[in-house]
Amino acid sequence: MSKTITFINSLGEELVLTNSAPFLLQSFTQSGNVNIYSSKSMNQDGKNYLGNTLDIMDISLEVALVGNTKEELQRYKNKVIKILNPKNGEGWLCYKNNINERKVKCIINKIPFFNIVNSNRVYNGLISLTANNPFWTDLIEDKEEIALWKGDFSFSEDGSDGFELVVGGIEIGHRELSLIVNILNSGDVECGMRIEFKALATLTNPNILNVNTGEYIKINKGMVAGEVISISTYFGSKKVDSILDGVTTNIFNYIDFQSTFLQLDVGDNLFRYNSDTGIDNLEVSIYYQQQYLGV
Structure with missing residues (x-):
């Protein structure tokens, strides 16, 4: 099965490894330890299992650099080291094959070293990376909308639809009736999400x-009207912001004291939105990235 691995650094520079020259991917492996916690009582045979956590993930890429001249190979080598x-x-390390597209955040743990193997035309080397968060994720966030207005039909501004001219045109729609949405997390572990409350008019205390x-x-x-509240419950990136007229404001202190930074359990998750007043003026969207143990 063909695969492509792309490393994108924090500057946006990319190194693309494929099954063809000049940056040839020869092998891809990943490994990570499981830390198992247990307890033992006096005179007990064996132990009691308490739980486990995953350690960091190590990724190894065997690569070959293929060029026509020694100078060309040196440029390829310099590019690899510069990007890494x-x-x-x-x-971000992005993995793509015929079935999956996933990514993981990582950093190299050793500077790559390359050996000449074929008359100055091929360099072989090993790229070793460490992912402090051991989970792969989808490339982009999935989106579920709970409350929104959907357009049904419209009248054009130029009268091309045969109706009298209307400045700006008119769009007629309906509001989705359901207050509840089911989100299926088909990943391997629970994951955080990003919740967006959008106000069409005045409302109070969205939840x-x-x-x-x-x-x-x-x-x-x-x-x-026009204000958006964005809540991130992702691990290591929890925040609450208000966006209005292009200005983003930290409103973390407005969280109700009994609130929980909700996570998506593996399987089905039912969510219901509400507000103390003006519920018909509220649109709600949920964004999430499922997490996986491998590719």
Whole structure:
């Protein structure tokens, strides 16, 4: 099965490894330890299992650089080292085959070393990377919309539809009736999400409830037309922002004290949205990236 691996550093520079020259991917391996926690009582045979965590993930890429001249090979080698420069911080390693497209954030743990293997036309080398977060994710966020207005039909501004001219045109639609959405997490572990509340007009205290667990997150704040509240529950990136007229404001202190940064369990997750007033003026979207143990 053919595969393509692309490393994108923090500057946006890309190194693409494929099954063809000049940057040839020869092998791809990943490994990571599982830390198992247990307890043992006096005179007990064996132990009691308590739980486990995953350690960091190590990724190894065997590569070959193929060129026509020694100078060309040197340019390829310099490009690899420049793009993988650990001083640029973590980058994204993107994996693609005929079935899956996934990515993981990682950084090299050794400067690559290349050996000449064929009359100055081929360099072989090993790229070793470490992913501090051991989970692969989808390339882009999935999106589910709970509450929104859907367009049904419209009248054009230029009268081309045969109706009288209307400045700006008119679009007629309907509001989705359901207050509940089911989100299926088909990944290997739970994952965070990004919740967006959008105000079409004035409303107060938007919130979203996990119907299965009773947990919720609520923002004790009024909203005005055009305002968007974005809540991130991703591990290591929890935040609450208000965006209005192009200005982003941190409103973390408006979170209700009993709120939970909701996660998506593996399988079905039912969510219901609400607000204390103006619920018909609220649109809600949920974005998420499923997490996987491998590719």
